[in-house]
Amino acid sequence: MSTTAVTDPKYYDVVEATWPCLRKEELGAITLRVGAGGGSRVSAATAEAEVSDDQIAEAEAAMQALDQPRLFMIRDGQVDLDAQLDRLGYVVMDPVVLWTCAPSVLTDVPIPRVTTFDVWEPLAIQREIWETGGIGPARLAVMHRAVAPKTALLGRWDDKPAGVAYVGLHGDIAMLHALEILPHQRRKGMGVWMMRQAAVWAEQHGAAELSVLCTRANVAANALYSGLGMTEAGGYHYRIKH
Template structure:
């Protein structure tokens, strides 16, 4: 899959809507302290060319923090990608960025009591996230975000069905942590929740709705493609086991 070059603004949107606990600088390397919040908040990034010795220093720092030796590779960082490959790093979780104008998804009225926006998330939403492995550490990431934000609750057949989180930065709203209960999947719940995210984004003045998805998550990629969202770039990680 060949993706278009990623506009650097999207990396800023990810940082703002899904923030790490803290950043440390080690020369040209930015270290992220994720506090168990996953790869996005724990991956190091290189802001310029770096040496093998600098990578080794960063590895030691990441291990001292109790984190994996993990780098995010952004567009244009082919040299870093090859360097890490030579040093024994494996490719992990290639990610696709999907975007659209909110108006693309606000052309249909959402049926009553199908979706709700609310902050803070309810206990049932925390339970739904937990079924997908999204625990307290990732919920803390959501709470750290400083901009406009909301959570989404989806219902189907009068029962809770799914949840998600949406944060806003600049003119872009980004959806994270979409989770549908297994027995409520393939019923259109994800479509209604994406439409609710678009309505919320439009109310905030957003000109764009974005979402990240691993290439391996075929179901979610089919969902976003079916909604006529556009692939606008992506990134991948390199990890040393």
């Protein structure tokens, strides 16, 4: 299998640690993930080496037995696996961009007083905002499963709740997940302050990098991260068989 990677594998480890599945099951060179309803990132299988069509078929049966979609994550450089799954009827889904920067890139501007907070465990209002954005109990369970240092961010604007996010730390890399701004609080710069608060927390916990994942289709969020001075450091995509 060709695996000339662009993305440093350490970032995939950060994803696994800060947004963990319920459990993994090894099926030869294929790693199955039990996501318990937590979304693609915790449910996608990965191939750690070259696999046969029969092995993929076996993995498909196992995923269906778990009542999960037939879904694979294709990491940077896995061009042979990508072509193999394409031939087997899998279609590309949700290409993801990885953005990263040193926390100091975002801690140069003081955050206005009472604009952002970090707290663990999440408050009721944080859970409610996530629920509004479709991030329900199954994804909150993912956050609680993470054993690394972590926090939940809360943003306020005009003295009212505005947004939430979750940040976890693995090694010296912090990763932000589940950024959600309430619809009526968007386009007010809240995303910028949330990212700056994430950077403050990351710096306080000794992180050398702050990273975030974003689907390529989310033009507004990618523009936010680029505009903040973060740089693209790779990514991945999924293939799903309907």
